[in-house]
Amino acid sequence: MERKERRWRKGIFFFGCCLLLMVMLRIGTTYMSTGKEIQTEQIKVFVSILPQKYFVQRIGGEQVAVEVMVGPGQNPATYEPLPQQMSALAHTQLYFRIGVPFETAWIDKLQELNPDLLMIDTREGVPLRSMETPHHHADGEGEADHHEAGLLDPHIWLDPLFVKIQAETICRALAALDPGHQEDYTANLAVFLAELDQLHADLTVAFQSLPTKKLMVFHPAWGYLTDRYGLTQVPIEVEGKEPGPREMAKLIDYARAEGIRVIFIQSQFNTEAATAVARAVNGQVVSIDPLAEDYLDNLRQIAQVIRAFCIVI
8 A cells, every 4th residue: 555655656746747847848948057047949030031031040040940021032022921920920039120111011010919029120230321213323313322312222131241230139139038048149140240251352352353333233122232342233123113115215225325234133023124124235134132041152143143244245
């Protein structure tokens, strides 16, 4: 009888230990001997675009689980979150915004859905440029006025040195939420910053010997890149508007006068106007993607494509 009672007590003790362990895992945090709280479950993070996913993963490592709103081939200007994304956001801890157009319509709704969601603006500390005014290059206006008042350009991830600022913002946010892994985040940040410096050096070399410094593009996504490396983007579509017949004629005349025979496009937009300009100047359209997830390799590939077509053609 006593033996059965001892077994029963051991069983109860074992069950209690298992229950306590399950509770601890459910809570998802524990404490180090230093008293710092450690996140034992992954931090749930949402970002707006794929390059941001790459940035967060580089800094957060295994401590983060990152989901992205705008997937491959989708347009961040017109995107609407899916029901399953809205459901996942209800259980998300951090959202890193960047200023792409769909955020304007949806950020407040996302915050209402999850009042505890920490909304971090990665534009903090980045000097924002204005988008080009409609077809000002083709109208014969000076190139110095492309920073005049207008819509702010959200494409801040296309300048590696501005990505360094964004990465530091991401690191601070993760460390504040999970101070127990601050050293990990800081170490990951240091490695990423060094790689961004190397990317900047590589792009500087790649672009400095281009015979033409003007890039005609369909969508004006490349302003931060061209500003950084002494180039000028000449957009066909501006503020979501394609050119009318008069503007098209001016763009074609401008391209001919400048010897531009390559129009750079991206798959997220209708590019019929770019094809028409290329056909008129006996040139071609070439696709480059500012939204690819593998950020470092993608920018190096873009630089190679621009060099190849701007030098050969």
